[in-house]
Amino acid sequence: MQTHDLVQKDSFGEKIFEQKIDNEIKIEPKDWMPEAYRKTNIRQVSQHAHSEIVGMLPEGAWISRAPSLKRKAILIAKVQDEAGHGLYLYSACETLGITREETINDLHSGKAKYSSIFNYPTKTWADIGAIGWLVDGAAIMNQVMLTRTSYGPYARAMVRICKEESFHQRQGFEILLMLSKGTDEQKAMCQDAIDRWWWPSLMMFGPHDSESTNSEQSMKWKIKRKTNDELRQNFVDMCAEQVKVLGMKIPDDKLKWNEQRMHYDFGEINWDEFWNVVKGNGPCNKERLDARKKAWEEGEWVREAAAAFAEKRKTKQQTAA
Numbered sequence: 383m384q385t386h387d388l389v390q391k392d393s394f395g396e397k398i399f400e401q402k403i404d405n406e407i408k409i410e411p412k413d414w415m416p417e418a419y420r421k422t423n424i425r426q427v428s429q430h431a432h433s434e435i436v437g438m439l440p441e442g443a444w445i446s447r448a449p450s451l452k453r454k455a456i457l458i459a460k461v462q463d464e465a466g467h468g469l470y471l472y473s474a475c476e477t478l479g480i481t482r483e484e485t486i487n488d489l490h491s492g493k494a495k496y497s498s499i500f501n502y503p504t505k506t507w508a509d510i511g512a513i514g515w516l517v518d519g520a521a522i523m524n525q526v527m528l529t530r531t532s533y534g535p536y537a538r539a540m541v542r543i544c545k546e547e548s549f550h551q552r553q554g555f556e557i558l559l560m561l562s563k564g565t566d567e568q569k570a571m572c573q574d575a576i577d578r579w580w581w582p583s584l585m586m587f588g589p590h591d592s593e594s595t596n597s598e599q600s601m602k603w604k605i606k607r608k609t610n611d612e613l614r615q616n617f618v619d620m621c622a623e624q625v626k627v628l629g630m631k632i633p634d635d636k637l638k639w640n641e642q643r644m645h646y647d648f649g650e651i652n653w654d655e656f657w658n659v660v661k662g663n664g665p666c667n668k669e670r671l672d673a674r675k676k677a678w679e680e681g682e683w684v685r686e687a688a689a690a691f692a693e694k695r696k697t698k699q700q701t702a703a
């Protein structure tokens with residue numbers, strides 16, 4: 383095939399790609415896709431996968447300290463779900479032509495990011511409630527939109543993930559609800575956790591649309607369906623109502639219902655803090671990455687054993703044939 387033919391093939395491929403996007407037909411692994419679309423998806427899906435497994439760490443720290451056997455069982459199930467989410471997403475990422483090792487290496491070298499929210503510490507049991515309600519809540523807001531993302535394997539992984547995320551959010555809210563009906567000390571603990579997790583949760587939606595470099599193209603390719611600011615507003619509207627059930631306060635003096643906009647107004651995020659944590663200077667960035675690297679090193683024998691077993695089975699099948 384000559385270069386000329388290749389160029390023709392690509393422009394043909396691009397036309398089909400665009401038609402599929404316009405007609406809401408999913409892009410599948412073997413379809414032609416623009417290189418930038420592939421790269422954007424690799425960046426987003428891998429970042430999402432990393433967030434799922436790094437997200438296991440702050441909550442995992444409370445498994446041994448959960449206040450009852452029931453709470454311990456629920457928390458183990460939740461943390462295990464997050465590991466499963468990581469697996470679906472790493473697999474979806476591999477369909478884009480990058481190996482598992484490459485994506486993990488990018489996490490360990492700091493080249494790839496994960497959600498900054500997991501660089502904050504979990505100081506009390508109420509933090510487990512606040513994470514479920516606010517962090518999983520913010521994640522759902524984002525992920526429901528992603529069940530309709532244009533890349534097929536990513537969209538299908540998200541359908542399954544969303545079902546589990548709604549359980550996560552409810553279990554978190556229920557922890558806070560119990561504390562909010564408890565002793566003065568428990569009520570204070572509940573409010574303190576909300577105070578510490580509220581603003582980092584709002585940061586999870588990323589920079590303002592005007593500052594977000596990838597947003598516009600991602601909307602055109604239907605990787606994203608709503609902008610950062612739209613999703614953040616939906617989240618604020620939802621939480622401002624739910625917090626009333628808890629009888630707690632959202633730590634924002636500017637939070638107020640706006641009749642004209644039919645949305646809640648709210649205060650400005652501390653963007654210096656946001657960028658500082660993104661750049662690796664949050665309270666737990668180093669601790670989280672060290673824990674992931676350690677887990678990868680300690681799991682080496684498992685990977686080797688799995689590969690040796692697969693090889694053994696292949697030889698056995700070949701001999702039998």
Ligand SMILES: [Fe+2]
Pocket residue numbers: 434463464467543547
């Ligand atoms: Fe998850």
Ligand SMILES: [Fe+2]
Pocket residue numbers: 464518521546547550
């Ligand atoms: Fe979750």
